[in-house]
Amino acid sequence: MQNLTFFANIKLYVGFTDASSAALRELHPIAVPFFQPIVDDFYAAIEDHPGARQAITGGAAQIERLKQTLIRWMDKMLLGPHDEDYYELRARIGRMHVRIALPQQYMLTAMDRIRVRLLDVVRTRIGDDAAKVERIGTAVNQILDLELAIMLETYREDLESKHRNAERLATIGQFAASIGHELRNPLGVVESSLYLLRQHLKAEADVPAVKKHLDRIGAEVVRANKTIHDLLDLARNRPPQRRPTSLRELVDSAAEAALLPAAMTLHASIPPELTLNIDPDQTRQVLANLFINSSQALKGRGQIWVEGERSADGDVRVRVRDDGPGIPAEDRGRVFEALYTTKAKGSGLGLALCRRIMEAQGGGIEIEQRSDGASFLLTFPAGEPG
DSSP: OTTOOHHHHHHHHHTOOHHHHHHHHHHHHHHGGGHHHHHHHHHHHHHHOHHHHTTOOSHHHHHHHHHHHHHHHHHHHHHOOOSHHHHHHHHHHHHHHHHTTOOHHHHHHHHHHHHHHHHHHHHHHSTTOHHHHHHHHHHHHHHHHHHHHHHHHHHHHHHHHHHHHHHHHHHHHHHHHHHHHHHHHHHHHHHHHHHHHHHHHGGGGGSHHHHHHHHHHHHHHHHHHHHHHHHHHHHHOOOOOOEEEEHHHHHHHHHHHHTOOTTEEEEEEOOTTOEEEEOHHHHHHHHHHHHHHHHHHTTTOEEEEEEEEEOTTSOEEEEEEESSOOOOHHHHTTTTSTTOOOSTTOOSOHHHHHHHHHHHTTOEEEEOOOSSSOEEEEEEOOOOOO
16 A cells, blocks of 8 residues: 555545446446536626636636636546546646646536536436446546545645745845855955966966966856845746747747857757747746756756647747756755755755746746756747737
């Protein structure tokens, strides 16, 4: 029992078996003609309720996209396969609900509304076979209980993560402004003195043995200033200043800001017309941080891929991945926490700041499971670019 995954454990608890999956597949062709009426009823209820309607920010166009998403959701729910990949897919949907701040009560009652309608299909279309109605009806209840458990688990994960981050951010907020002021002054003196020293030494400053140490001092000053900047940004939590931004141009400028070594190759696959209404400065910082992380993991030699597309739901998804060593499974759940780092010289602020920026814009950032390298998925909410 100790080695069971979360999904395997709750399947065991509700009694969901291969026979349950088979019963749902048996229901699929019977239920498909009723998907559209179920979806129409679902969103009609949302539009009639002021509290639930607040989660819909994109108007009628977004509702139409969401209806198609819900149809695909029901299709996958009945067809399966109900394995660990199914769990990961459903958990991602749950995290999206968390990201848009959908109140749990609406998620729970919405699931129950689908349950009632599907069970009604089972009773009315298979009513002449009581044993079959019982078998398929039980499977429907089981899978929807699993769906609820997965959704609630994502809310629990988010609550725990926010609690840990709140404690860290409270600590940061207590001394961020003070320490930033106290450290920036001496760092400014060091930077100025380094410049004057180079001028005074003239040709001697280019002697390899001397240049090595002067460059090292300069690099450490830059690193210290960046840590202070990230610390202040994380504590300040300034609201985004949105404007229409070309994603392709933003990626190019983020690559310049990251100062990637010559041995690093960046591949960008982004439609030139893909434009977002975002804070370009903050989003550039997110991308630059991810590029820098990849470069450090690859020790300055390797490849980074950036892929951007608008999904069927209208959201824009940007994937940043590399061919480095990847992120160990035991660290994936904590890398976005403030002050948590796996690097010898890391501050534990970069990825925490990335998540803060993405969530402030109504988006999200998550780690994707891959066997080759690290992969981060950025999600920007649906909306008009202007």
